[in-house]
Amino acid sequence: MAEAPFGLLAELTHRCPLQCGYCSNPLELVRRDAELSTEDWRRVFDQARALGALQIHLSGGEPLLRPDLPELVAHANSLGCYVNLVTSGVGLSRDRLRSLASLGVDHVQLSLQDATRAGNDRIAGIKAFDRKVEAASHVLDEGLPLTVNTVLHRQNLDNVAGIIAMAERMGAERLELANTQYYGWALRNRAVLLPTREQLAAADPVVAAAQERLRGRMEIVYVIADYHEAHPKPCMYGWGARQLTVAPNGDVLPCPAATVISSLEIENVRDSSLHDIWHHSPSFNAFRGFEWMKDPCRSCPRKEVDFGGCRCQAFQLTGDAAATDPVCSLSPDRSTVDLILETEMAPAELPVMAMRKMR
Amino acid sequence: MTVALDAVPRIRRGVKCTYDQIREAHVVLFPEGVLVLNETAASVVALCDGVRSIGDIAVALADEYAGVEPGDVAELVARMVERRVVDVHG
Numbered sequence A: 001m002a003e004a005p006f007g008l009l010a011e012l013t014h015r016c017p018l019q020c021g022y023c024s025n026p027l028e029l030v031r032r033d034a035e036l037s038t039e040d041w042r043r044v045f046d047q048a049r050a051l052g053a054l055q056i057h058l059s060g061g062e063p064l065l066r067p068d069l070p071e072l073v074a075h076a077n078s079l080g081c082y083v084n085l086v087t088s089g090v091g092l093s094r095d096r097l098r099s100l101a102s103l104g105v106d107h108v109q110l111s112l113q114d115a116t117r118a119g120n121d122r123i124a125g126i127k128a129f130d131r132k133v134e135a136a137s138h139v140l141d142e143g144l145p146l147t148v149n150t151v152l153h154r155q156n157l158d159n160v161a162g163i164i165a166m167a168e169r170m171g172a173e174r175l176e177l178a179n180t181q182y183y184g185w186a187l188r189n190r191a192v193l194l195p196t197r198e199q200l201a202a203a204d205p206v207v208a209a210a211q212e213r214l215r216g217r218m219e220i221v222y223v224i225a226d227y228h229e230a231h232p233k234p235c236m237y238g239w240g241a242r243q244l245t246v247a248p249n250g251d252v253l254p255c256p257a258a259t260v261i262s263s264l265e266i267e268n269v270r271d272s273s274l275h276d277i278w279h280h281s282p283s284f285n286a287f288r289g290f291e292w293m294k295d296p297c298r299s300c301p302r303k304e305v306d307f308g309g310c311r312c313q314a315f316q317l318t319g320d321a322a323a324t325d326p327v328c329s330l331s332p333d334r335s336t337v338d339l340i341l342e343t344e345m346a347p348a349e350l351p352v353m354a355m356r357k358m359r
Numbered sequence B: 001m002t003v004a005l006d007a008v009p010r011i012r013r014g015v016k017c018t019y020d021q022i023r024e025a026h027v028v029l030f031p032e033g034v035l036v037l038n039e040t041a042a043s044v045v046a047l048c049d050g051v052r053s054i055g056d057i058a059v060a061l062a063d064e065y066a067g068v069e070p071g072d073v074a075e076l077v078a079r080m081v082e083r084r085v086v087d088v089h090g
């Protein structure tokens, strides 16, 4: 049997006031009328806890758009889980936060699109910056730990020093600077988002210096831009190893991006229990361990570290989810990535970002 | 890193210590993840109250666990500091 998961990522809704063009939600967003009910989510939390999950990440879209959020927070808390609220900050008034904190939110993860109001709001597609700053101050006043999350790409990478300064001003204990990963929306907008080598080279020392300067005060987690690397980033702790994701409609995913693998048969909490899905479903077992690997991964010592890279990326760029992640320099498909870098990093004219919207 | 014997460790804000019935183990929950603790580690973490020093914790544990040295406690606390579960003052 697989080991028990530690965390549940509960995507309560795909609805969101923001329209970030790199959103990690799938292109095909779940509509409101297809969302799980409060009862369903309570059952999902019960099953996740019984399976071993100890952290529940309440995410979206924007989880604040679910009117039953307080009830779901209280329920997750009553199970003894660590409750993490992942939010854009839009709609997080002082009263709302106070009430959610009293019901059991343990930690708030707040997205920040860019260092400045203008930059932030351009990327978010709405005026959100001031509300984020206010939300951060409410989190601090409530005495909750705050993580600020910024997705990095061509449009904001040059401002990384400003983003770090902003997170400091907001009082974050942690800052996650994650270079864009290209699935779904981000893949569609890749040509606008791919940073140049020069941008990355300039950002690296800035981040490293800030990590050093802020040691013990604000932890900075930096996620690499994998297209530009010789080795892929590790897939979590391996596929189906630590965490599971439940989408707004109840689809259970081994990883948040897994819907991009169209050959994967996805189960739903309306039909099966999380226990059965975690332990017995073909989707969760598809890439567990090392047996599924082909060469070069199969005989590569790095497989223990990176698990052959990202299955979603392998599928999207090669059509085979069991292939070596094509960003790996040992992959026979690395030329695909190099070609993308060559053509998309220096386009004659930058295309326009497709804003995330429900159809 | 090393932690001095008179340093006073405290569980960080936003970190929860609890017992997991499913794994039948003490665990610490924090924003980045979950740590499963063995018996000794759980006892040490439970005493990181912002009042007791490393030395005090070693004394308090001596009854329960024969042969606990302050150095062992310091080492364990250092690991917990690295994982951002506790911080130390003094």
Ligand code: SF4
Pocket (backbone or CB within 6 Å): A233, A234, A235, A236, A255, A256, A257, A258, A309, A310, A311, A312, A313
């Ligand atoms: S398959 Fe890819 S997207 Fe999914 S968790 Fe692994 S690395 Fe991330």
Ligand code: SF4
Pocket (backbone or CB within 6 Å): A231, A232, A296, A297, A298, A300, A301, A302, A303, A304, A306, A307, A308, A309, A324, A325, A328, A329, A330, A331
């Ligand atoms: S060949 Fe596979 S295991 Fe080896 S570094 Fe590349 S992706 Fe990782």
